[in-house]
Amino acid sequence: MFGLKRKSGAKNPEESSNESATLSDRLKRTRTGLFGGLFSRNKTIIDNATLEELEDRLLLADIGVKTTDQVIQLLKAQANSDTKKNSTENPLEQLKQVLLPALKPVEKALTIPDIANKPYLILVVGVNGVGKTTTIGKLAKRLQNEGKSVMLAAGDTFRAAAIEQLQVWGERNKIKVIAQTHGSDSGAVIFDALKSARSNNIDVLIADTAGRLHNKDNLMEEMKKIHRIGNKFDADLQSEVLLVLDAGTGQNALIQAKQFNEMIGIDGIVLTKLDGTAKGGIVFSLADELNIPIRFIGVGEQVDDLRPFNAAEFIDALLTVES
Ligand SMILES: Nc1nc2c(ncn2[C@@H]2O[C@H](COP(=O)(O)OP(=O)(O)O)[C@@H](O)[C@H]2O)c(=O)[nH]1
Ligand SMILES: [Mg+2]
Numbered sequence: 001m002f003g004l005k006r007k008s009g010a011k012n013p014e015e016s017s018n019e020s021a022t023l024s025d026r027l028k029r030t031r032t033g034l035f036g037g038l039f040s041r042n043k044t045i046i047d048n049a050t051l052e053e054l055e056d057r058l059l060l061a062d063i064g065v066k067t068t069d070q071v072i073q074l075l076k077a078q079a080n081s082d083t084k085k086n087s088t089e090n091p092l093e094q095l096k097q098v099l100l101p102a103l104k105p106v107e108k109a110l111t112i113p114d115i116a117n118k119p120y121l122i123l124v125v126g127v128n129g130v131g132k133t134t135t136i137g138k139l140a141k142r143l144q145n146e147g148k149s150v151m152l153a154a155g156d157t158f159r160a161a162a163i164e165q166l167q168v169w170g171e172r173n174k175i176k177v178i179a180q181t182h183g184s185d186s187g188a189v190i191f192d193a194l195k196s197a198r199s200n201n202i203d204v205l206i207a208d209t210a211g212r213l214h215n216k217d218n219l220m221e222e223m224k225k226i227h228r229i230g231n232k233f234d235a236d237l238q239s240e241v242l243l244v245l246d247a248g249t250g251q252n253a254l255i256q257a258k259q260f261n262e263m264i265g266i267d268g269i270v271l272t273k274l275d276g277t278a279k280g281g282i283v284f285s286l287a288d289e290l291n292i293p294i295r296f297i298g299v300g301e302q303v304d305d306l307r308p309f310n311a312a313e314f315i316d317a318l319l320t321v322e323s
Pocket of ligand 1: 129301
């Protein structure tokens with residue numbers, strides 16, 4: 001049934017050390033905010049002063065009270081047991097062992113199943129300005145590179161610029177964009193696009209949506225309506241509801257995620273703008289409080305700046321110590 005399909009976790013296709021080196025550059029603001037200068041000395045034990053400082057920084061980076069407490073408690077426990085035994089382990093390694101299990105459960109790649117009833121619908125939702133349209137462009141390109149045929153639906157009919165923006169992405173990548181005029185019914189655009197994608201045997205239809213925040217109830221009603229469109233088109237339609245969140249908004253991103261999830265149910269998250277913020281710790285709050293797969297992270301405005309979320313790579317990038 002529409003909206004209920006969940007995919008099992010798959011390995012990320014790209015895992016190169018090169019990529020993780022760049023990732024650490026992109027995560028610089030969060031990384032420096034979290035751990036900069038803290039572990040540069042060649043200590044093998046995390047002392048109380050360092051623990052206190054770390055606690056403050058974890059909170060400031062929006063890691064959230066709960067995860068921060070867990071991290072501090074675990075590090076304390078490890079510090080105590082290490083003093084009894086031979087303590088040779090680097091604190092960064094200890095930290096990694098604490099942080100990795102917190103993020104590993106949400107590392108689940110977006111995999112497009114091989115299905116007979118094409119297209120597979122990716123419905124992209126989120127409030128204005130979080131990076132939906134940009135993410136759609138990047139994602140379309142990525143899926144094309146994987147050999148999928150892709151079509152786009154300009155479902156954000158509220159802003160004329162949003163339609164044009166999607167069309168530019170489409171032209172650039174030679175991807176067909178189904179659009180109607182500014183102000184037309186978003187559900188109708190997506191319904192049309194589904195029909196067109198089916199008759200053209202397109203693998204994946206990615207639909208943009210509006211994200212007006214000024215009236216939350218309206219936005220959610222519209223989202224629910226669009227969500228029902230899929231069912232109306234084909235009760236067996238397979239889909240992914242992908243929520244885009246701006247990492248720079250910190251705890252607000254968490255609130256948005258909870259609201260969208262309650263209203264329409266979210267299958268996956270894309271966390272954007274991790275390159276420009278010190279609040280990248282929000283990923284831990286999201287993982288802890290919602291446990292919804294984080295499909296991709298956005299680390300820049302270019303087409304290649306959308307990366308599958310890989311927990312170990314992400315934590316390695318955060319824990320890179322500047323020389
Ligand atoms: N630095 C950076 N900027 C991004 C990223 N994703 C989106 N943006 C920028 O955020 C702005 C809003 O993006 P847009 O896709 O129009 O958001 P929408 O309103 O949700 O569709 C644009 O200027 C994008 O270039 C990202 O990962 N990093
Ligand atoms: Mg947009």
